[in-house]
Amino acid sequence: MNTHYLIRLLSKPAGWAKARALAVTYAGALLCAILGFATLANAQTAGWPNKPVRIVVPFTPGGTTDILARAVAPELSRAFNQQFLVENRGGAGGNLGAEIVAKSPGDGYTLLMGTVGTHGINRALYDKLPYDPIKDFAPITLVAAVPNVMVVNAEKAKERGINTVDDFIKFAKANPGKLNMASSGNGTSIHLSGELFKSMTGTFMTHIPYRGSSQALLDLSAGNMDVMFDNLPSSMQLIKSGRLKALAVTSGQRSGAMPEVPTLQEAGKLMGYEASSWFGLLAPAGTPSDIVQRIQQETAKALNVPAIKEKLLAQGAIPSGMTPEEFVKLIDAEHKKWALVVKASGARVD
Numbered sequence: 001m002n003t004h005y006l007i008r009l010l011s012k013p014a015g016w017a018k019a020r021a022l023a024v025t026y027a028g029a030l031l032c033a034i035l036g037f038a039t040l041a042n043a044q045t046a047g048w049p050n051k052p053v054r055i056v057v058p059f060t061p062g063g064t065t066d067i068l069a070r071a072v073a074p075e076l077s078r079a080f081n082q083q084f085l086v087e088n089r090g091g092a093g094g095n096l097g098a099e100i101v102a103k104s105p106g107d108g109y110t111l112l113m114g115t116v117g118t119h120g121i122n123r124a125l126y127d128k129l130p131y132d133p134i135k136d137f138a139p140i141t142l143v144a145a146v147p148n149v150m151v152v153n154a155e156k157a158k159e160r161g162i163n164t165v166d167d168f169i170k171f172a173k174a175n176p177g178k179l180n181m182a183s184s185g186n187g188t189s190i191h192l193s194g195e196l197f198k199s200m201t202g203t204f205m206t207h208i209p210y211r212g213s214s215q216a217l218l219d220l221s222a223g224n225m226d227v228m229f230d231n232l233p234s235s236m237q238l239i240k241s242g243r244l245k246a247l248a249v250t251s252g253q254r255s256g257a258m259p260e261v262p263t264l265q266e267a268g269k270l271m272g273y274e275a276s277s278w279f280g281l282l283a284p285a286g287t288p289s290d291i292v293q294r295i296q297q298e299t300a301k302a303l304n305v306p307a308i309k310e311k312l313l314a315q316g317a318i319p320s321g322m323t324p325e326e327f328v329k330l331i332d333a334e335h336k337k338w339a340l341v342v343k344a345s346g347a348r349v350d
Helices: 003-010 014-044 062-079 092-102 116-125 154-160 166-172 189-202 213-222 232-243 290-302 308-314 324-345
Strands: 053-057 084-088 109-114 139-145 150-155 180-183 206-209 225-233 244-247 277-284
Touching: 003 092, 003 213, 053 062, 053 092, 062 084, 062 232, 062 277, 062 290, 062 324, 084 109, 084 116, 084 150, 092 109, 109 116, 109 139, 116 189, 116 324, 139 206, 139 290, 139 324, 150 154, 150 166, 150 189, 150 213, 150 232, 154 189, 154 225, 154 244, 180 189, 180 213, 180 290, 189 206, 189 225, 189 324, 213 232, 213 244, 225 232, 277 290, 290 308, 290 324
Parallel strands: 053 084, 053 109, 180 206, 180 225
Antiparallel strands: 109 277, 139 277, 150 225, 150 244
């Protein structure tokens, strides 16, 4: 409504009545517009998904992030009667895949299997990120939390007389710079777990980052690497096969999947050491809240399917399915925690 016209109208005897009538008319039009937009939005989300949904895994196939994405994708496909496809886009410590999702439309058709690295560590580790882990995403749910495990090549450990964490520390101090520490990439919890270990034990190992856990584990199994602080699920089979030797888990408590393996606090007398990993689904910012809620609800149901739950627990993962609101709080807390770890460890991007 034109302001000058309104002033002239109110200056006339019958102006107030006409002004009220115009106000009602404009209010009605505005309400209709709002309802129209709401109806359009509801219509758009009610039809979701009417095409395949991709879940971007920011690491190469074979690692824990990939394992968890492929565990829930089939269940979501069945729940929504539409394909949920896993797409591996590894690189830059998870930043490449996270950036792809951050810059995708918030329409519910592109999701990220985010990690403690992409949404808890990298903000403190990198001077510049190509995405904002808070502003650019709509957290959906925590899928699972897992401990990391300190693993060494079994054959080399036998040759070197390494059976415990203490043995490893002694060997590392006696051979400074001769050990290579593999990781799934700069800024991952696997990298930071090793950096924290180095800072707390006064040891030095050369960090060798890979694009994901699978190739790093292959090189460790082949004897090309010496140690890795890998996510337990992706190392489990190699430990059981005897190709890798588990010295300790990085969590505050022992893992139910491998209760015989001590924690680093126990084995290395590293009081206060704790560096676990987590993995969760996120959507681009602006994704309709009802789509976010629907994905969270179906993911939580999937994680409670007995066969899936038992499989994940057996691999050392603890299924979750928390609400979006709870996941937001977790991410905020993890930012603060890992910023302190990065600072204390002196970790840097190589």
